[in-house]
Amino acid sequence: MTCSVEEIRLSLPHIELAAHLFGPPDGQPVIALHGWLDNANSFARLAPRLEGLRILAVDMAGHGHSGHRPAGAGYGLPDYAHDVLQVAAQMGWGTFSLLGHSLGAIVSVIVAGAMPQRVRRLALIDGLIPPLGEPESAAERMGTALQGQLAQSGKRKPVYADMDRAVEARMKGAVAVSREAAELLAQRGLMPVPGGYTWRSDSRLTLASPIRLTRAQAMSFVNAVQCPAQLIVAEEGMLAQNKALLASVPFQVSQLPGGHHLHLNDEAGARSVADCFNRFFAVP
Incomplete structure (x- = not known):
């Protein structure tokens, strides 16, 4: 399925981001956030199927065609949340909805929980809270992260x-994707270098997080969300086996067939996700 898409640049006060813009100018404003090491093409199959929405699918900082953070800066959840608010300001959107997959879903929950007055609706795909930590391991985790930064x-x-070898590597990555999904991500994620191609993404994205939230801290963001929220769980994805977590979520939860990238892997998955979200966004 195809539709017109506009490539835009967002010159924020602290970084320049790239994005794809879908949908009618008078549609409901939605900021779409992709997963870790993906890019705006994560929504290439889904966005054209969503009705009545003005979707800004952003290359998150350090990904795709967006800028990398300066030396000494990092890619923490608060940094991504700040980016989202700056994007909304540049678009002139006082309030907006969020559509997030994986890491993008986690950032969306952070924004909606911390700034509930700004977010109209929350649409999540196989992502909810970040990997958790325990208080007693905080010093060890920080030390490991600092060593990684020094060695980077x-x-x-x-x-x-x-490009074909890069696509095959992406298919077998930490989270496997279909060939078609890998090709879509590669279209926006690869760049030519001497000897072939490499990924545009900032290598610092692979560094360990120096600080992790506890379960209570992470759930405080979930419980602070005030807008309507729907979480789609992939049957073969990352959340399906965490039944205790899903039982505690105060959102509408739908489980659909497919893997973690069910909205991108094939047309059937994109269609099933779109059907759910079209119903969700249509409710007054």
């Missing part, structure tokens, strides 16, 4: 001889 300058990203 000597690391180089892999170079693939051709």
